[in-house]
Amino acid sequence: MSRTLTRTSVHTPPPAPEPRGLARVGATARLKLGEIFRSESRVFYLILGVTTLLVVFGLVMVLSASTVTSHLDGEGFTGRFGKQLIFALIGIPLMLMMSRAPLGFWKKWGRLALWITAGVQLLVFVPGIGIEAGGNRNWINLFGYNAQPSEAIKLSLAIFLGIALPVSISRFGQTHRALMPLLAGVALMVLVFLGGDLGTIFILLLVSFGAVLFAGIRLRLLVIPLMIVSATVAIMAFFSSSRVTRIINFYSLVCTDDSVNDCWQPMHGMWALARGGLFGVGFGNSKLKWAWLPAADNDYIFAIIGEELGLIGCLVLLALLVVLAFGLVRVIREATDPMIRITTGAILFWFCGQAFLNIAVVLGLVPVLGLPIPFVSSGGTALLTALMATGVVLSFARHNNKTSQG
């Protein structure tokens, strides 16, 4: 906090004679130039920079990983990359636009956004619009474009909890009743569950947990909800037979035979990483991307990164993710409003949780969940919503900066 205080002191009239005259002149000039040209905080540029780097890194790797299968699927060599590029070209300006929004904007529209995204999620059950892919019904087709509405739910839930939790906490204090807004999250999870996507439910749980953690609710209040969640997840998992086999396979046998269906993807992912070694086989030289590794450009893109760029490339990606997490933590730490803490916390759990779970899957540490790495994996809706979430965080960073600067 000392930094923030120091910064504030630059802009408030000094109680004692200011020895650094030049600094004062600079501050005055900045005030005169007005809002639009005001320099943003360092954390703003940190998050913006690392997000852009991740997107560019992702685009390059998607291009490399998808050319072969994209061609084999009749989409042309750059078909899948092209889609990803279009979403990045839409998403980055959208992120910058959203970063200009004041905090009040999110408080005003957050609840409506939740209703809208929930409504869109219902479309997956409308015949002719909803699409099923691999036991997962969480896709819709609108005007010839496929989209995954459950991605948007992650963001709208994070925003909603940022609005609703402070209100309920101030009304009910540190009681279980203060957790009421989480019921909205539960309702959304049921919708997503009906679509059959356990991975997204997992992320929604993380989003909720992140929100609650930074809402300041006492941890012992979370014991009962967590127990309920664990029990429910266990029951739900056992209703989906394919999940059960995956989990049983994972923990009962170490994959040694790639002809076993559920072992194919993990084993080929492992081979990709091993083939990369320390320095990788070089960009574009992946062998596993030649249709050997299913979902090479999204769920298993980390394996292709490991193959082409080696351990070094993997560490670079991990470092970028850590830097992003660091930026988000800074926004939380400097939060001037409870919503900023809660929503950013939720987004932090979303980004890091999803990225780390994905990597853990590829590394064979957890069973296959079907989660992409935010910003990096191919997937239009996922990239777009992740960039929008960053836009929200950036607007928070601006708010923090503005508030602390007075």
Next chain:
Amino acid sequence: MTRTTMSRRILGVICVVGIFLIIAIGRLVEIQVVQAATLNEEAAGKMSQTHVLFGTRGSVTDRNGTVLAEAQMRYNVTASPSQSLNEFSRTVDGKRVSVSTAQAATEIAQLVGKTPQAVIDILNAALTEDPHSEYAVIAKSVDLTAFRALDALGIPWLYFEQAPSRVYPNGAVAGNLVGFVGEDGQALAGLELSNEECLAGVNGEQTSDRSARESITIPGSQVVTKPAKTGGKLTLTIDADVQWYVQQVLAKQVEDQHGSWGMAVVEEVKTGKLVAVADYPSIDPNNVNGTSENYRGSLAFSAPYEPGSTMKPLTASMLLDQGKVTPETHVYSPYEITHDNGANFHDSGYHASNLTLTGVLVESSNVGISQVGDLISADKRYDFMTKFGFGSTSEVDFLGESTGILRTPDEWDNQTFYTMMFGQGFTATAIQMASAYQALGNGGVRLPVQLVESCTADDGSVSKPSLPGPVRVVSESAARTSVDMMENVATKGWLRDKLAIGGYRVAAKTGTAQQADGNGGYSDSYIVSLEGLVPADNPQYVVLVTIADTDMNTTGAVAPVFHDIAAHVLKQYRVQPSTGSAPDFPLNY
């Protein structure tokens, strides 16, 4: 929320992230560094494929490099019958259109030269046998053009296999000699088979990484595990142009004369190299089944016959060598004779009986040659005949080549003791006869008969067939005098008008031989031949023509063929025209 609570919770998050990072990095190092070798070994070979690198079979060329046989990649068209039941779609003019099995079959049928029903039948037959059938051969050995057109159809259940095959760009030209190769690439006949060692390529192997779907070779991943070996090039002594001409005139005459078969040989006198060996009927190796099995090889090598009177100049040369006769030796030659040992025969026509030796040859008197032939012993004659090349295969050692039948003197009966002097009672191949005349033309020295010039291996090294040395059969003067007498046959015999070639002197001898009728006797239909040396003053080429069962039933049937071939060869090789005139020996005394 107090600041300490938040700091603590942030610290908690940082700890979780930190723990994850430690585990993840540890696991990464384990997979990518520690276990990398083990995992790579586990994956080794699972994503690769092995291709056959076809060792190209060498080509066969004539003496000038004209290709007679060469390797060409063809393609077998196969299909997955079970997949063929599904319709598929393709883009035509920017629109997706659905294609039915029947339509696809029609398109395939047009390109492989079958009826659409035939294609459907192949698919159905495979499906009847196995409803999940994934393999059926639609067509074998289609050429590159057809393959490209078929591939362009974009039929997902149509597949192609490389099928190295053999083409004979000059078709039937020298097809009798070159032989042919079966569909499986195995040489089956002729020089293709006998020179397998030179021509055969050895297939190699190449491994490469491939894509999981459609087995696309990953660029840059090819490793040649066993290099393919390209076969050598076989160069023949044959001249394809002359061969073509000889086959052409022979075929025409055999057909015009309704002969049952014929053969013609052109051999270089000074080298023993065969320039043309024609057979009729003969084979087009591109269409083996178009020719009856009996005529898929070369009759000139494999079908011995009683040569008849073409033997007489050879008998004369033996007598000359032994100093028993001169061209003007008086030989009493009645129409019919019964020798002291009881042998009895007669001539084919009436003539004056007061013949010189030259007259005996011109009139082709069997009685005449028999009157002087017994001046040397049977053993001596046998010895001469062996040196002329009778009784053993030529140095060519052609596939299925015959030795002919030459019995040793102790097996000769009283009749054959005499008949062998005029070419009956033993058999010889056309090649043996040509080779014997080559000796006469070459001053009495017989050279090994040569059909293969050389084999050029893929690395450029040239190997020549190992041949025995030249053999002196008769003295130079005996040989020369025999040719002189044969020239008198050409200038004074009954075929003199047909044999004359402007500017060149010709030495020749006719032969009319009886053939077995299949019932233990002789048939009335003859094998007629004409054999000679051109130019007579300095012999360069032996020309031999033999046709069986002509309408004329005389050597008059082969004379024009002999003339045309000899004239063509002289012109083709720009042989210097003859100087001087034919020696004029008296025919009667």
